[in-house]
Amino acid sequence: MVIANAVEWAQPSNMQVYKFKSRVVRVDGAMNPHGIPIPDEVSEALWESATRRLLVRVNGYELRRGLQGSREFGSHIVVGLSLLREAGASLGDAVKVEVEADPNANGIDVCDELLIALEQDKAARDRWESLTLGKQRGLAYHVGSAKREETRIKRALDIAEKLRTGTLSGD
Numbered sequence: 001m002v003i004a005n006a007v008e009w010a011q012p013s014n015m016q017v018y019k020f021k022s023r024v025v026r027v028d029g030a031m032n033p034h035g036i037p038i039p040d041e042v043s044e045a046l047w048e049s050a051t052r053r054l055l056v057r058v059n060g061y062e063l064r065r066g067l068q069g070s071r072e073f074g075s076h077i078v079v080g081l082s083l084l085r086e087a088g089a090s091l092g093d094a095v096k097v098e099v100e101a102d103p104n105a106n107g108i109d110v111c112d113e114l115l116i117a118l119e120q121d122k123a124a125r126d127r128w129e130s131l132t133l134g135k136q137r138g139l140a141y142h143v144g145s146a147k148r149e150e151t152r153i154k155r156a157l158d159i160a161e162k163l164r165t166g167t168l169s170g171d
Contacts, residue, residue, distance in 0.1 A: 017100045018042040024084060024093050027073050034084060035068070035076035036097060043067070043075030046099070053105035057098040061087035064102055064109075108137050111144035117156040124163040135170075 020039050027035040036058065038046075046054070052067050056077055063083055069075045077099075079087075089095050118125040128136065143155040162168040 016045070017098055018045070019096070019098050022095055022097050024079070024089055024091050024095060025073075025076075026091060027070075027076065027078070034079050034081065034091060035073060036079060036095060037073070038067075038075040038077065038097075038099065040074070042099065043069070046101075047075070049101070051101045053102040055100050055102045058083070058087040058095050059089060060096075106133055108133065108140050109144065110136075110140045111152055111156075113149070113152040113156040114140060114143045114159065117160040121160045121164055124160040127163040127166070127168075 018039075020042060022036050022038070025035055025037060026033050046052075046067055047069070054065050054067055054077065056063050056065050058079065061083070063079075065077045065079075067075060068078055077097075084090055087095065118128055128139075131139075139159055143152055143159060146152045146155055159168075
């Protein structure tokens with residue numbers, strides 16, 4: 001089921017930018033139940049070019065996301081309620097979407113609290129550096145997504161301890 005339409009192509013500086021309109025839908029059974037479907041022609045081009053990390057603009061609000069795919073919902077971008085609020089959208093709303101390959105696909109946004117915790121704990125930093133980029137990205141998001149500084153500090157220290165002691169989920 002594809003709800004997206006009106007695909008355009010533009011080419012700024014060697015990167016393909018896909019522009020289309022879509023609708024925020026519920027993705028039942030997922031941890032984050034909101035998604036934005038990607039038109040078949042766009043998703044096929046992204047999958048064929050092995051593009052998985054995306055720079056996405058939803059109603060002009062920019063975020064980095066991974067290309068998701070499922071049999072039931074097809075290719076889509078997962079979005080949370082806070083991101084939807086930032087983009088001025090909610091479930092069922094039509095949205096303007098721009099998608100391109102993330103030029104910094106291996107980059108990870110790490111908040112200051114986690115950086116400081118890793119700087120102060122060599123064993124945790126060594127373990128951090130051995131993790132996959134996806135695992136690092138998930139941990140960095142967990143720490144950085146907290147609204148309050150105190151919560152980010154607590155999460156950063158907790159992650160550093162679990163890295164140091166090998167008690168991180170999945171170890």
